[in-house]
Structures are given as structure tokens and as C-alpha cells.
């Protein structure tokens with residue numbers, strides 16, 4: 001231990017140094033690091049100073065959790081780059097080649113640790129890109145130790161000042177499952193915030209930037225947040241909100257990016273990489289974070305009621321690796337423009353790619369022109385290919401609708417360049433709500449991609465998917481993913497293999513519980529541990545699942561019939577004048593419900609009709625057009641023309657709210 005690199009990074013409790021400055025001089029090759037006491041505290045984060053108060057639950061030391069001083073990241077990265085000459089080893093390949101690594105890992109952080117321990121080039125090559133900068137796994141881990149230190153420096157133990165922070169803890173690590181809110185746009189800082197929380201035994205609660213204050217407060221209070229970590233741009237707002245929730249608030253440390261130039265004079269440092277790895281081991285060893293500890297609370301979209309906190313464990317997150325089913329690989333580069341407080345953006349487009357050793361490029365906000373441009377830059381139509389070419393894209397149906405609108409407004413040269421570029425991506429996927437057939441067909445015409453539609457939910461992440469290889473059937477969400485069991489239960493409680501009923505799912509990635517709602521959790525399961533999704537479904541003759549919609553929002557009762565709003569929407573979208581639509585049932589004394597369609601007409605239809613001083617579409621015209629496409633009882637009898645549909649961050653329409661609005 002005397003001369004080990006660890007010695008330089010983990011200080012003895014009695015001489016605990018503040019966090020080392022990034023610019024500290026590098027030790028000569030082969031010499032052991034010495035702790036550098038007394039360096040100033042990071043002005044932004046306050047790291048390095050202890051927050052005061054008893055830290056009885058300290059890891060290793062009876063006096064307090066240890067403040068770790070990771071090696072200077074910028075320097076470390078240069079060293080590692082200089083050193084790493086071997087070709088990258090994909091993370092998943094590594095895990096499969098080393099079965100022991102896979103079997104023994106119960107947390108995502110242990111997988112990361114295995115990669116670091118073996119010092120592969122994967123650790124130091126870019127895994128995240130944002131704002132034209134690249135970030136490696138080692139840099140993310142170095143920053144997550146900064147986060148760890150911030151969390152250490154606050155008194156968040158059960159014996160601490162914050163009464164609320166001691167509520168509902170049931171984990172290990174020094175935080176014992178305390179909730180840490182993370183507020184950051186999609187960025188390396190967000191990732192380091194989550195990793196740092198996990199290393200500390202905390203539960204990460206990603207908070208939506210788009211939430212209005214009341215909703216943010218609901219989530220913060222509901223999850224009993226002890227600490228909020230936010231980037232500088234949101235700090236002022238979050239500090240005020242944190243006071244209202246009796247939570248601490250701190251700035252997320254910025255992550256150092258990979259330098260554009262590498263100094264070949266720098267000494268080698270396999271030692272440094274193993275030091276970061278050893279830090280993780282040290283963190284885990286005394287109060288090892290367990291696989292069934294809670295790791296994450298995600299709030300549901302609230303499409304069918306007030307958002308509920310869904311608790312996922314470390315094991316659940318690790319078992320939810322989709323790389324296998326969708327062929328994610330280390331050569332893949334994802335263009336990421338989804339919010340990170342939902343499973344689509346967090347699991348499908350971030351955790352699973354990171355696990356596979358792919359690169360994730362964040363676009364902070366969905367931009368139609370920005371996405372087309374990024375694809376055109378990736379594959380210019382002179383047949384060349386950029387080294388940072390995007391290969392995978394995943395989005396919600398509304399994004400594809402907007403991308404097509406953007407495409408339609410391009411000039412012919414731009415259209416041709418855009419189609420050419422999009423065709424060269426390896427995979428395009430869609431989910432979170434129903435992908436209407438007309439949209440799927442048009443996208444295929446323009447880009448050559450038959451979108452891979454899949455079905456998931458906050459409670460179990462992904463469950464059903466069309467295949468990567470094989471037939472992707474429009475109007476279906478495919479079959480169960482590996483290790484997922486699905487069954488359909490009819491109203492009388494009997495199971496059906498061909499009929500209509502509620503989809504129930506059993507999966508290793510099922511959530512642990514709804515936060516503080518034991519009754520709701522218990523009611524959500526049937527015998528055998530199958531989760532009741534609340535979605536009405538059926539299967540076709542080849543076993544592909546068809547989602548008919550949310551039972552309490554999309555299934556309408558008209559006379560003796562039960563109708564699927566999604567099925568009617570898919571038909572209406574085929575009409576030339578219809579850009580978007582939402583179908584819902586409004587209360588009616590005679591029939592139970594009447595079918596109502598809210599339609600957003602296409603711009604050209606509006607213009608054309610405007611010239612004749614007519615509406616873009618009338619109920620009469622729609623009824624006559626629908627006659628040979630829909631059974632008479634499925635044809636809407638009320639029509640509203642709107643300029644847009646109110647959608648949440650995931651592009652979903654809240655039909656419960658719409659029903660209230662229209663009912664009033």
C-alpha cells in the first residue's frame with residue numbers, strides 16, 4: 001500500500017485532503033503519487049470542504065465517508081491516449097468473453113469498473129459527444145468522483161440535520177438510498193451526476209427541465225429529495241426550489257473533455273487507470289452497493305393520472321440491456337435528442353449504448369434542421385463518410401412527423417442529399433407511442449428505413465419489439481424481447497392467446513415498487529409476478545402484438561362496442577389534409593361515448609381551403625371519405641380542427657386532460 005497509486009488517491013482519514021486540483025504537476029514515471037494536502041477547494045462546487053455535522057455512516061472510516069481525489073483527469077486522459085495503442089474492445093464483447101465478469105456484476109458501475117480494471121482502450125476513447133467536445137469513460141468516472149465528494153461533503157446521513165433525508169432509505173453505500181435529484185440538459189455532466197450518485201449509494205431522480213415549477217415540486221417532495229445537483233444554468237431556480245423542499249443544492253462539476261492534441265512526452269499511466277478502478281473497488285468494498293438496492297426513480301408521463309415514482313434497482317438496470325436485441329455495437333454512434341427523465345432517452349439511447357461501448361452524441365434540443373444537417377454531414381453525397389458519422393437514431397412518432405415536414409420544405413437538392421444521408425444510417429427506431437402506418441410508409445419512401453417499432457413502459461423499460469433482422473410489421477410492436485414473458489388477460493381473468501385483453505409482463509427488469517405507494521404496487525401485479533400494463537392488446541396470427549391503447553384513455557365504449565382510438569387515428573392519418581390527430585370518446589347519454597376527432601390540418605390544406613374561405617376539413621367530407629375505410633360505428637361524429645395538439649416532453653397527448661377540456 002505504501003507505494004501504491006491508491007495511496008495517492010485515497011487519503012487516510014486523519015489527513016484527508018481536499019480534492020486535488022486538475023492542474024497539479026504529474027509525478028515522474030514510476031514514482032508513487034503523494035497526497036497533496038491543502039490545495040484550495042473548488043470554488044464552484046465547494047468540493048474539498050466537509051459540510052459539517054456527523055457523518056456516522058462513513059464508508060471505511062468511522063469518522064466519515066472518504067473524500068476521494070481522482071487523478072488529474074485532463075492529464076490522465078493524455079497519458080492514457082498516449083499509452084493505448086490496442087484496438088478498442090467493445091464493452092459487451094468484453095463482458096461476454098469474460099463470463100465471470102458478467103455473472104458477478106450486479107450494478108452498472110461494476111461493469112464500468114471491469115472495463116477500467118482491464119485498462120482497455122474503451123476506457124479512454126470517446127463515449128459521449130456534446131457541443132463538439134468528446135468525453136471518455138475515465139473522464140466520466142473522474143467527474144463522478146467529484147460528485148461523490150460533493151455528496152460526502154453534505155450531511156445527508158440519517159442522523160443529519162435534514163429530517164426529510166432520512167425518510168425511506170433502504171440502500172447501502174454511505175447515502176443508504178437517499179434521493180438525489182439531477183437537473184441537467186443531456187450532457188456528460190448528467191451522466192457523471194448519475195454515476196456519482198450510484199457510487200455513493202444514492203438513488204438518482206432525473207428531473208425534467210420542461211416541468212413547470214408546481215410539477216417539479218411535486219416530484220421533489222414526492223421522492224423526498226435530499227439533494228439536488230444541477231448545472232450552473234439551472235442553479236438559481238433549483239436552489240430556490242430546494243429550499244422549499246428542505247433539500248441541499250449543489251452545482252454539478254463540469255467534466256473535462258478529451259484534449260484535441262496529445263503530448264507524446266507525457267509519461268505512461270496504466271497505473272492511473274487502475275487507480276480510478278481501485279477507487280470504485282474501495283467505494284464498493286466496505287458497504288457494497290447491492291444489486292437489489294434502489295438506483296433510480298423515474299416518474300411516469302402522467303398520461304393516465306398523476307405521475308408516479310417508479311423505483312428501479314441496480315440489477316434491473318443492468319438486466320435491461322437492449323444491445324443484444326438491437327445489435328448495438330462499439331462502432332455505433334447515436335444521435336440523442338430525447339429527454340433523460342424517461343426510459344426511451346435514458347435506457348434505449350444512453351445506458352444501453354454506453355454498455356455496448358457506442359458513442360452517444362447529445363443534441364440538447366430536438367431540432368428538425370439540426371438533425372437532417374447532422375445526417376448530411378455524416379454521409380455527404382460524394383460517397384465519403386465522416387469519422388463521426390451517426391449510425392443509429394431513435395425517436396418518438398411526433399419527431400418523425402416533424403422531420404418529414406422539414407423534409408417537405410427542402411429544395412430538391414437538399415431533399416436528395418438528405419434522403420441519401422438518412423439511408424446510410426444502420427438503424428432507425430421508434431416508440432413511446434403508436435407509430436401510425438402512413439407515417440411508417442412515408443418514412444420508408446423518403447429514407448429507405450423501415451422503422452423498428454417497439455413497446456416499453458417506465459415500469460419495465462422495454463418488453464416487445466419488432467426484429468432487427470426479419471419482418472417489421474406496421475401497426476404492431478413485435479414480439480417479447482429475450483427473457484421477457486407476455487400474456488393477455490381478459491376481463492373475466494382468463495388468459496387468451498388470440499383474443500383482446502390487458503397485456504401483462506414479467507421481466508427481470510421489472511421495477512421494484514411505486515415510490516411510497518405500496519397499495520398501488522400490490523394492485524399492479526397478478527399471480528406469478530406479472531405486471532398489469534393497463535394497455536389493451538391483441539396478437540396477430542404470427543404472434544406479433546398489436547397495441548389497441550391505454551384501457552382508460554384510448555379504449556372507447558360506443559353502444560355495445562369497444563373501439564380503439566389508435567386504430568381510428570391510424571386511418572384518419574391517411575387523409576390528405578390530416579397532419580396529426582387525436583381520437584377520444586366523449587360522454588354521451590344514448591351511446592355511452594361518442595367518437596370525437598381532433599385534427600391538425602396540413603399547412604397546404606389550410607392554405608387551399610383558406611382561399612375559398614372554407615375550413616380545411618368538414619365532418620361531412622371526413623365521414624364520406626371514411627365510409628369505405630371504417631365501420632360505420634367507428635366513424636367520428638364530432639370534429640375539431642386545431643392548430644396543434646398539446647403534447648408532453650415525450651410527444652404524448654394527455655387524453656384525460658383533453659376529455660376534461662372538451663367535456664367542459
Ligand SMILES: Nc1ncnc2c1ncn2[C@@H]1O[C@H](COP(=O)(O)OP(=O)(O)OP(=O)(O)O)[C@@H](O)[C@H]1O
Pocket residue numbers: 300301302303304305306307308342430431432433434435453454455456457458459477533535547549550652
Ligand atoms: N410502440 C408503442 N405503441 C403504442 N403505445 C406505446 C408504444 N410504446 C409505448 N406506448 C404507450 O406508452 C405507455 C408507457 O409510457 P409511460 O411509461 O411514459 O406511461 P404513460 O402511460 O405515458 O403515463 P402514465 O403511466 O403516467 O399514465 C405504454 O403503456 C403504452 O400505452
